[in-house]
Amino acid sequence: MISSRGSLFSAVLSPMDPNTAPENNLDLKWRQVLPPGAGLERRGNSSSVRVVLQCLTHTAPLANYMLSEEHSRTCQQSGVCMMCVLGKHMISAFKHSGQIIQPVGVTSLLSRLFPDFKPGLPESSIGFYKAVVEALHQSDLNGRKRNGQTTEDSLVKQIFEGTVQHALTCPACGELHLVFTPFRELIVSTEAPGNVTRDLTWYMMVEQLGFTLQFNCRRCKRSGHSHYKTTFLHLPNVLVINAKPRDEEVTAKTVKPMRYPEDLDMRPFMSQPSAKTEMYQLYGVTVLENYKKDRSHSYCYVKGSDEQWYIMDDDKVSLSNRRSALEQKASLLFYVRSS
Template identity: 25%
Template sequence: MAPTAEPSSRPPQWRPRTGPPPGLKNLGNTCYLNSVLQCLASTPPLATFCLASRHSNQCKKVFPNRDNDCALCVLERQIARLLRADAGALDSPAKVIRCMPLFAEHFRWGRQEDAHEFLRYVVDACHTADLRMRKGLRAAAASGNCGEDVRGQGVCLVMRETFGGALLSQVKCLECKGESNKTDEIMDISLDLPGSSSVADALSRFFHPETLDGANKYCCESCKKLTSARKQMFMLRAPKVLVIQLKRFEGINGGKINRNIEFKEALDLSDCMYNKNQDPHPVYNLFGCIVHSGLSSESGHYYAYVKDVAIDQWFCCNDSHVSLSSSQNVLSEKLNLSAPMELAYQAPHLVRPRRYLW
C-alpha cells in the first residue's frame, strides 16, 4: 500500500551506493567493530531508518533534558554518516568507541572482542533505547508535556522490525498426540558446526526432530506419566533480515573450528517453517558476511564483505581499505583459514516495514 503522505514529507530513502563504501579507521583492535558497522550500514531497512534520523529527532523531544546520546542515537548517526560519505572516503568509529559502555560495559578499547557478541549487544542496546523512548513518549503524551509534532507519533522498534523473528519449540507426545508449544523471539540464529559441512546442513540439524525416549522421556500432563515424545524447532515468523552466526569458537578457552563450511548466496527456509503453506516463501539473498582470520576469538583479524545490490557488486571492507570483490571471493572464504563467522541474508519478499520506515 502506498504511503498517504505527500512525497515531500516522506523520510529519506535508502539507496544502494554505486561506488565503494567508505573505509573505517582501525583505532586499536577495532576491526570487529568496523566489520559489524559495515554490515549494519548495508542493511536496507536499518539504513533507511538511520538516514531519516527518526529516532534521534524523537529522542531529543521526548528527553529534552538529557545531556548524552542513547545507544540508538549514536548508532543512527554513525550509519547515516557512512551512507552519506563520498565513495572511497575514510570515516572513524571514534564516537561509537567512546560510547562503548552504552552497548557493552565490559568491552575495553584496545582489546580484541568477538564480532557476534558485539552485534548482539548493539541490537539489544538499541532495542532497549527504543522501548525506553516509547515508554517516555507515552508518559509525555499522558501528562501533556509534548508538542503536537510528537503527540500521536508511534515509535518504530527498528531492531525488532529488521532482525526480529520467532522460533516455535514443540514437544509432541507420541501416545496421546498432545502438543506443548513454546515461542521464543529471536534476533539471529546460532548454528553448531560439528557434524555439518554446510550452512544448509547445519540448519537442517537445527530444525531436525529429536526423539525423547529412554532416560530422557517426556512428562506428559495429559497422560500424567513419562512418555516417548518428539521435540522439534520450527521457524514461526521469518525475520526480514536473517543473521546467522557460525559457532566456530569452542567454549571460553577453546580453539577455533577452521573446517570448511559451505554456504550459498541464496537460502530457502521454506522447509523450516511451522506453516508450510506460508506465502511468500522465505527465500533469502546474502548481502553481508563477517570473516575472522586467526586461531581464537581473542586474537586475529576481522573484515567484512558487503553487497551493493543496485549494481550487483560485492566489496571487501578491511578497516580503512575497501576493494572490489565478487560473489566467488565471498563464497571461496570457506576454503581458507580465514573463516566466515557471520552471514546476513535479506528476504526481498518479506522486507515490508511499517509505512513510516520507507
C-alpha cells in the same frame, strides 16, 4: 517449561504474542544507490566491532530508516540514544565514502553496551551485534513512549526479530506442547567442512531431547525426554546466522572455508505450509582470520546498494566479487528477505 540453553536459537527475553508478527512498514530494498561506506580507522584490537558496524551500515532497511533521519529529527531522549548514535555514524559513513572515519560515537559506548567485551576474542562480533541491537531496541521504545505511543513494537523487532516454535509431545499422556521463543540471530553449530544449509536442516529435524532442553508436562506434571520438532513461526526481515564451530578447540589451521548459499530458501523450515516463498539473499559476511582463543582479526564482505561486493578490512575498502564473498571462513552471515 523449556530452557533454551545450548539450543540453536539465541532468545530475546521479552514477551511476545506468538499469533502476531511485528508490524512491517519497511523498505527492504535500497531507496537509492549509494557508494560503499567509508573505511573505519583501526584503533586497538577491535576489528570484531568494526565488521559488525559495516554490516549493519549496509543493512538496507536499517540504512533507509537511519538516512531518512526520521528518528533523530523528533528524538527527545535525555542522555545517550543508540538510535541517534548509530544513525549519525551511518550518515557519516556514506557521506565520506572513499575516505576513513573514526566510529567514535559507537566505540565510545563499548564498555556500556558490552561490558564483557574482550578485544581479539572470536566471539566478540556476535556479542557486540547482540548488544547494539538490544540498545537500539531500548532506545526506540523509550522514544516512542516519550511521544505517547504504547506499542512494544520497535524498528529492531521489524527488522531483526523472528519467532521459533518448539512442538513437543509428552510420552506419558500425549499432551502437545507448543513453546515459542523470539530470536534475533540463529546459532548454527558447524562441523568441518561447514555447510550452513545442511547444518540448519540437521537442527530443524525431529530430535531426542537431551542436554539442550528440559521438558516438564503441564498436564501430567511428569518430566523427562520427548521428541520435539523445531520450526519457524515467523521469520525476521533480516536473518543473522552465527556459524559456530562445534569443536571448541579451533585453531587457524582447522578453520576451513564453509559453504553458504547466496540465496537461502527458508520455506522448508516454517511451522505452517505456505504458498509464498521465504527467500533470503546474502549481503554481509564477517570473516575470522588468525582464529585463536586470545587473538583474532576480522574483516567483512558487504553487498552495496549498487549490487557490487566490497571487502572491508578496517580502513581499507576495495571492490570484490561474488565468488570471493561466498568462499570464506565465515563467522556471521547477514541475509535480507528477498521475497
